[in-house]
Structure formats: C-alpha cells, structure tokens
Amino acid sequence: MITLDQYSAKIATAKTPDEVESIRFELFGRKAGVLTLAMKDLGTKSPEDKRTQGQALNVIKVELEQLLDARLAAIASESFGSLGESDSLDVTLDLPEAEIGHKHPIHEYIRKAEEVFGRMGFDTANGPELETEHYNFDMLNIPESHPARDLQDTFWVSSLDRTVLRTHTSPMQIRYMEKKKPPFRMICAGKVYRKDSDATHSPMFHQIEGLMIGKSVSLANMKAVMEQAIRELVDPTVEFRWRTGYFPFVEPGLEMDLRWRGDESKSREGRWLEVVGCGMVHPQVLKNVGIDPEEFQGFAFGFGVERMLMIRHQIPDLRSFFQGDLRFLRQF
Ligand code: PHE
Numbered sequence: 001m002i003t004l005d006q007y008s009a010k011i012a013t014a015k016t017p018d019e020v021e022s023i024r025f026e027l028f029g030r031k032a033g034v035l036t037l038a039m040k041d042l043g044t045k046s047p048e049d050k051r052t053q054g055q056a057l058n059v060i061k062v063e064l065e066q067l068l069d070a071r072l073a074a075i076a077s078e079s080f081g082s083l084g085e086s087d088s089l090d091v092t093l094d095l096p097e098a099e100i101g102h103k104h105p106i107h108e109y110i111r112k113a114e115e116v117f118g119r120m121g122f123d124t125a126n127g128p129e130l131e132t133e134h135y136n137f138d139m140l141n142i143p144e145s146h147p148a149r150d151l152q153d154t155f156w157v158s159s160l161d162r163t164v165l166r167t168h169t170s171p172m173q174i175r176y177m178e179k180k181k182p183p184f185r186m187i188c189a190g191k192v193y194r195k196d197s198d199a200t201h202s203p204m205f206h207q208i209e210g211l212m213i214g215k216s217v218s219l220a221n222m223k224a225v226m227e228q229a230i231r232e233l234v235d236p237t238v239e240f241r242w243r244t245g246y247f248p249f250v251e252p253g254l255e256m257d258l259r260w261r262g263d264e265s266k267s268r269e270g271r272w273l274e275v276v277g278c279g280m281v282h283p284q285v286l287k288n289v290g291i292d293p294e295e296f297q298g299f300a301f302g303f304g305v306e307r308m309l310m311i312r313h314q315i316p317d318l319r320s321f322f323q324g325d326l327r328f329l330r331q332f
Pocket of ligand 1: 167168169170247250276277278279300301302
C-alpha cells in the first residue's frame with residue numbers, strides 16, 4: 001500500500017517543473033501510475049475493503065495533487081526570486097543616453113599623419129613588430145660591436161634566435177627598399193619597444209618612419225617636408241629647433257626638438273622635447289639593399305607619435321595614453 005510520506009519527501013526535493021511532472025506521471029499515469037494501479041486493484045477487494053481502502057486512497061490522491069501543485073508554484077517563485085537579484089530589468093528606469101566611443105587619439109593621429117604625408121606623395125607601408133637583428137640593426141649600419149646598439153634598450157625575444165621587439169620603425173626602410181625600385185616616398189607607422197619608462201618614455205610607443213629616395217633629394221627637401229608636416233601635425237605656430245644628431249644609418253644626422261608651450265617653469269633646456277630623428281640615408285645603407293648611392297640619395301626620419309601629441313595638447317605624462325582612463329580619453 002502506497003504511503004503519503006514516501007511521496008511527499010520525493011516531491012519536496014524536485015528542483016524543476018519537469019521533475020515534478022515526472023513524479024505526477026509516476027503516480028497518476030493512465031496505464032502504470034502507482035495510484036492508478038492501486039485504484040484498479042480495489043476491484044479485486046471485498047466490498048468492505050473496497051470502501052475503507054478506497055477512501056484512504058482518495059485522501060492520499062488529493063493530498064499528493066496538492067503537494068505537486070504547491071511544489072510547482074514554489075519552484076516558479078524561487079527562480080523568479082533569484083532572477084530579481086541577478087537579471088532584473090527595470091523597464092521604468094530612465095537610462096542615460098548610450099555613449100558612443102571614438103578612435104583612440106594615437107590612431108586618429110596616425111591616420112592624420114598618413115593623410116598629411118599622403119598629400120605630399122608618400123605611400124603607406126606596414127611591417128612586423130617582431131623583428132630580426134638583421135633588419136633592426138645590421139642592415140641599418142649598426143653592427144654587433146657597435147656602441148649604438150646600447151643606445152636602444154632592446155627587448156630580446158629569448159625563445160627566438162636573434163629576434164627583438166623592434167626598437168624603432170627604421171627596419172621598414174630596409175624592407176621597403178628591398179622590394180621597391182627608387183624613386184619612392186614612404187611612411188610607416190607602428191608600435192616600437194624599449195626598456196624605458198617615465199613621463200616622456202613608455203616601454204611601448206608609436207613611431208612614424210619616413211623615407212624619400214630619388215636622384216636629387218637633398219637635405220633642404222628634408223627640412224621643407226619635416227617643417228611642413230610638423231606645422232600641420234602639431235600646430236602652425238609650433239616652435240622647433242634643429243640640432244645635429246647621431247644615428248648610424250644617416251649622414252649627416254639631425255634631430256628636431258619641439259618647444260613645450262606655456263611652461264616657463266622648466267629650465268631652459270627642459271622646455272624642449274626631442275621628437276624627430278632624421279638625416280640623409282647613409283650610403284652604406286643604400287649599398288646594403290643594392291641601391292647605388294652615386295645615383296640615388298635621400299632622407300629618412302622617425303618621430304614619436306605620443307611626443308607630438310604631448311606638445312600639441314600639452315599633456316604632461318605620456319603614460320596617460322595607455323592607462324585607459326576615460327576622463328583622459330574623452331577630451332579628444
Ligand atoms: N630610428 C631613430 C630612432 O628611433 C630615428 C631615426 C629615423 C633617425 C630615421 C634617423 C632616420 O631614434
């Protein structure tokens with residue numbers, strides 16, 4: 001004989017509506033339900049037993065049905081209750097307008113530089129950030145023993161032989177010259193890496209490299225291109241100064257400093273920020289890629305994107321570009 005306890009415990013542990021319904025089927029299924037069979041079995045009993053047992057079975061049946069329905073209701077309210085905690089959707093809540101983002105200032109600036117140099121006839125190239133020593137140093141006239149290798153605090157890739165995170169975009173000069181026949185003008189923008197970190201240095205930063213080679217490209221052409229580009233890319237009134245500078249892959253080499261604006265508190269030297277390295281491509285570099293330096297010559301330059309932006313927008317710390325603080329980024 002079926003007992004109420006046996007099933008009430010089972011119903012209480014059902015966790016889903018499906019589990020409740022399968023217990024209901026087990027009890028009341030038309031062919032093999034436990035209660036259905038017990039009811040059928042009454043037919044074989046004496047009239048006396050039929051009456052007493054029939055009454056008892058009816059009580060159990062009503063109680064079990066109530067338990068099953070109550071359990072279903074409880075499961076529904078439990079899941080609704082937890083929904084309230086986790087996924088509530090308050091359709092009456094007045095939401096602020098969705099904010100639409102914009103390009104990161106660095107990428108916006110690179111696009112702008114590509115456009116400015118594009119108007120001056122410069123093609124846009126791209127190259128790998130993981131670079132070989134061959135392209136990053138050797139081909140740029142920086143042999144193994146050369147002290148200039150120490151000028152750049154290189155990240156070596158220990159798992160790969162003679163491989164570095166490029167310390168500058170200059171290896172793209174080589175890759176480009178190996179593929180193309182002069183005359184040409186190209187710029188290449190991208191990430192570069194050096195072991196350095198303070199307000200004007202970050203271990204990862206962006207450079208834009210430029211190269212122009214032809215039969216009569218002069219230092220005067222270089223200065224004209226650079227000055228025009230800097231005025232467009234920083235400000236028409238930007239103050240700059242030219243200094244001689246040393247880079248093994250150019251001869252002569254020059255550096256261009258831009259003046260910090262509105263900061264008279266700094267020492268006289270502190271008011272200038274070194275932004276551009278450039279010069280006439282070294283004859284040895286041209287020979288390295290099979291270009292005859294007697295026939296062709298030209299200039300190359302490389303500048304730091306973050307530093308240009310620092311001057312343009314008077315940003316005191318270059319690391320702000322990479323911290324993802326929306327209060328900073330929204331200003332652009
Ligand atoms: N590659 C140099 C640097 O990173 C800059 C440079 C580029 C200088 C091209 C001369 C010519 O400092």
